Amino acid sequence: MPPEAPAEFSRPLALGRVGPEGRTETLEATAAECAALARRLGIPAVDALRATLRLTQDPDGAVRAEGRLQAAVTQDCVVTLDPVPQRVDEVFALRFLPAGREPADGPDDLDEIATADDIADLGDAVAEQLALALDPYPRAPGAELPAEARDAASGAFAALAALSRKA
Template sequence: MPPELTLPEFHRPVPLGTVGQAGRRLALEATPEECAALAGRLGILDLASLTASLQLLPEEGGSVRVEGRLVARLTQACVVSLDPVGQAVDEEIAFRLLPPGREPQDGPDDIDEIESPDGIADLGEALAELLALALDPYPRAPAAELPAEAGGAVTGGFAALAALRRKG
């Protein structure tokens, strides 16, 4: 029995052949259910909204350049207090969708390239990955303060030894 395929939480397939010579505009929006599933996958408290406005432009060789804006409202846990921290993501994005058989370039100045082995790109999954990269890795509530022992201060029985070491 073949393994069951699981679709990503925010699945928006686009066949590269449907872009056309003039290009194509798309507006994508995650449903509340998709947002909840993505929040679980990303390890955040809440994803209130995720939208993108995209322009798909055909390029030579069958690739498609995608440009647009990714906008999301979400809540992460503060790394100090675990209190909810509201975040907003509003970023310009650009990447290239590659036709079947084409390998991505991996240079530091190259635009991100996404393979489409069957000629169908999942724009929702691409946006989910871009959102993951845009998340604040250390969200912190405005009033959250680290405890003294976390700041590198030496306390307890070793404090006196540390003081002697500094004098010498």
């Protein structure tokens, strides 16, 4: 297997460096990291990315990260393809697991990230949170679907509804 490509925004931290008192980490992406993140996310630009994380030890050996990420990004409008500048301001929480532990998948569980050799990549976790926070359907101000597209969509759904009523 080829070696894994390095993360575009990597900030490794050994879980053991989070003492009983916890620690706060502030991460800020460089211009080169922002450009690499934009390519990874398939958007025109990440102009700025900053995150502050409060890290605390959980009794089971995991490290809880509660943070806030702020970013300035540009996405393409889904209607016009014009650039749409946006601000992202998200609060998140997750857990970094000691090596060898599998993440839980319960609906009420925090997102859990497995680590290799008890090293958490805080930057990559923030990049993943940014990906989740992006608007899936960005629209430029005033952008609307053409009438033909709206009619075609409603027509298709109307046809499906008619078929289901016949069944």
